[in-house]
Amino acid sequence: MxxxxxxxxxxxxxxxxxxxxxxxxxxxxxxxxxxxxxxxxxxxxxxxxxxxxxxxxxxxxxxxxxxxxxxxxxxxxxxxxxxxxxxxxxxxxxxxxxxxxxxxxxxxxxxxxxxxxxNETISRPYSLHGVAIFKHGLRPFDWSKLYGVHLYSRKNEETMNEMVMRDLNTTFAAIARHIIFGNKELCSK
Missing domain, CATH: 3.90.550.20 (Spore Coat Polysaccharide Biosynthesis Protein SpsA; Chain A)
Known part of the structure; x- marks a missing residue:
């Protein structure tokens, strides 16, 4: 090709x-x-x-x-x-x-x-809403019943690392905590 x-x-x-x-x-x-x-x-x-x-x-x-x-x-x-x-x-x-x-x-x-x-259980959230998973203070996106989550990482403008995600109140950080720590809750709780 x-x-x-x-x-x-x-x-x-x-x-x-x-x-x-x-x-x-x-x-x-x-x-x-x-x-x-x-x-x-x-x-x-x-x-x-x-x-x-x-x-x-x-x-x-x-x-x-x-x-x-x-x-x-x-x-x-x-x-x-x-x-x-x-x-x-x-x-x-x-x-x-x-x-x-x-x-x-x-x-x-x-x-x-x-x-x-x-039926929408893999490639979520949608690109039109993907940026919302990185925003503070928004209602968390419910990913608990999904097979896969599309992170749309190109829409994230913040620097992310393990320490930042411990206390970041965003859907993306909750997903990262779930993967890294086995618990989606904020680490400061």
Whole structure:
């Protein structure tokens, strides 16, 4: 693959290149793809029974997108093959979300036997609200029943380390405390 083209079509949104690479890797090896700023909050073994799993992504209501920050697929998944074919024949460089999220949603609607779609339990919060998990004084985002949380770390402007997160009253810090200390509560309590 050329560095600026997908199947010979010029790329405007370079994230789409990484989509194709992750699809090809999952086809070859199977497994779980996570964006670098995704964290798993609970065991995903229950989802392993499906040939492919993704989650709805609330880009705009109602659901017309699947999130591509978490993908679990078995090797040679038929769904992943169809998605890759979509990049080959239906790629639109005028919209990042079409090929990355909208097209797999349309496939999932037509091929329900090839994919399990979780109802917003993996790729949360949504990018429109992602910045809120870093803000002080906001109602905490409830992540207790989610498989995964998308941290949207690019939206955080504060320096984070273990000491800062001990007493920071944000959803992000609570998640970090849960991972680091096994308890989401403020350390000063």
């Amino acid at each position: 050329e560095s600026n083209k997908i199947f010979g079509k010029k790329v405007k949104h370079f994230n789409n290149l990484s989509d194709v690479i992750r699809i090809e890797a999952l086809l070859k090896y199977g497994g779980i793809y996570l964006d670098m700023d995704m964290v798993l909050m609970r065991n995903v073994d229950l989802l392993r029974q499906y040939p492919c799993t993704m989650s709805y992504f609330m880009y705009l209501r109602p659901h017309f997108h699947l999130g591509s920050s978490y993908i679990m697929a078995e090797r040679n998944s038929t769904f992943m093959q169809k998605w890759l074919v979509g990049y080959k024949y239906h790629y639109r460089n005028d919209s990042y979300s079409y090929s990355a999220m909208r097209y797999p949603y349309m496939l999932a609607k037509n091929f329900t036997n090839l994919i399990h779609v979780e």
